[in-house]
Amino acid sequence: MTRLLALLCTAAGLTHAFTAPRSSLVAARAGTQPTRTTQLAAAPDDEPELFGGYTAKQRMREEIESPFRKVRLIFFGASTGSALLALYFSILNVAKAATGFSNDIPLDEAVSSTAINVVAVLACAAITWNDYQAGEKNLERIAQGGRLAKLVVSPATAPTKRRTLTEYRRGNRVAICVGGEQYVQTLARSLSADQRADENTLAAQIDAVDLVVVPALVDASGAVNDAGACWRSTTADEGDRNFDLERSANVIAFPRGAQAWETYLKQELETARSQGFDPVEKGLVIVVKKNGRVLRRLTGQPPWSSLVGTMEVADGSKFGMPGDDERYMAKALKGDGAL
Template identity: 30%
Template sequence: MNTRTSLAVILLALCFHGSLCFLPAGFAGFQRHACRSSSMRSAAARRVTIMSDKEDFLNRDIGGFTQKQRFREEIESPFRKIRLFLFPAAAASAALGAFIAGTRLLAISTGVTGYDFDQTLQNFGIDVLGATGFALLYWNDLNARDRDLVRIARSGKLSTLTLKIVSETGREASLPMKAFRKQRRIAIIAGGKDVVQVAREMARAGAEDLTKVGAIVLPLQLDQVGELDPAEVEGLRRAVGVPEAAEGKEEADSESLLPCLAAPLFVEKWKDWIQDEQKRAVDQGLDLKNGITIYVERSGYIKKRSAGIPSWRTLAEDTKARNRPYGMPEFF
């Protein structure tokens, strides 16, 4: 009876083991798949959280400028923070020396002996000049930092503005300015109706060369700008290398776009951005009636401004000369 019972137990154990070996073959694969799916979802969720935290950190406002803009300013001037620490420290040290020398001069004037008047006066003068000089250097560097931050903030605002353009395959697209970084150089030509029309004609006249070097002309019509008389318009056309317009062609081509000719979208936002440029041009004595050209380099910076409209040959040659390898941190 004991032997039979033992054999029955062994057979049951073998059957149970076989069933376990059979069932997990599918179940284990399902479990592994479920674990992998769960791990992938967790990793994706962590990446999304990290990217969201990164964006929140970079876009956090600090004193009127985002952390992203401050990082960019530090990349441009990596030693400025060191100078902004050393200059006030040196000025404070010189001011302390001037205070000590001043008290000694005061003591000498009251009859206290033991100090060399000439040496003390010399030390006092050196300390005062040192404190003043380091304070001026600090003030100059601080103002330069603020100007750079304002310029970077303006470039950041410009990068969000949208334009409409046609690709070389003929496909029309609406893209933000930042989409052209590292790829295209953009000449924003702002002025009255006549200036905008001549700018369009200039881009069409040199379309092949401008497209080849990666230049884009973006005409932007300004409000309350005087118009040119017919003679001035024809003179402007000749100056920028535009042949005489065929009758009726001007209106037919007024809205057509090319790979080198774009149009602004949401024009009011563009006009709001360009107001500071208008003020600077007026302060410099430039006549807005003849238009102004703002060059946005592939870095996204505005490196050059000029009065009037450049010829398409000048724009193509200048862009070709500036076409060099360029890179910047991806979070910009």
């Protein structure tokens, strides 16, 4: 009888285990058919940060770029500990030899052993520390690149539209021009007015190399202000003929989300100041390649002639971007009147 009861209990448990879960039935109103509801768990927008302020993906990318860094850290870290232990015993041997203990190694041999262990400790510790610091700098560079990709802008021709810089990858390069009010307005005049004897075609040249210009208005504290309002309030100076902001509107986009921009630009501004430049007064230009990486950093107003003329070769897109050959060929055919 006991065996029969145990068998029945086991069978009931297995039946319950292999029974599909019931869906909850919810009636919206009285007299209507009940509807099945399915609960979906929403994934978080951003990956949670791990220790040290970096995400798992960022750490994984750093490991891919430097696959043997952890091995070196473990090896030289353990070597440092081993050298410290040996140094401890060698110091004891020196103390014993100096006080005249019998059956111990000679004093000169103990001193030389101590010196060797000191050198080993310093060398292994220096290698471990330098490798660790290099890894931290690499992680910060990767994190900074992630912040750059998440920055949001709105094209001047579509103020209500929002685009992240990630959306410009493969299609456009980006030139972030950071500076104070005077800097931004000078940039606006250089792109929207005839300042030389001939017609200003900078906007067309910039568009031809798939470059988007993002003026970022900052103050001395590093706060990012409304660059769009500053840009639109620009007026023509003496010598600015045919000034019209619409002439450059197709290649201009304005920053959106001041906090994210301030977080990204904080490090860039600090680096510029540490090198003796005033980024608010003189300005800072950050050129981003089509693959999303920073090509170069410049101070002052952008050197459009050299920048535009060498852009295709400078960022390597003409030689290393898959799919560009067809696009360049289409441009050439269009220029020849074939299309």
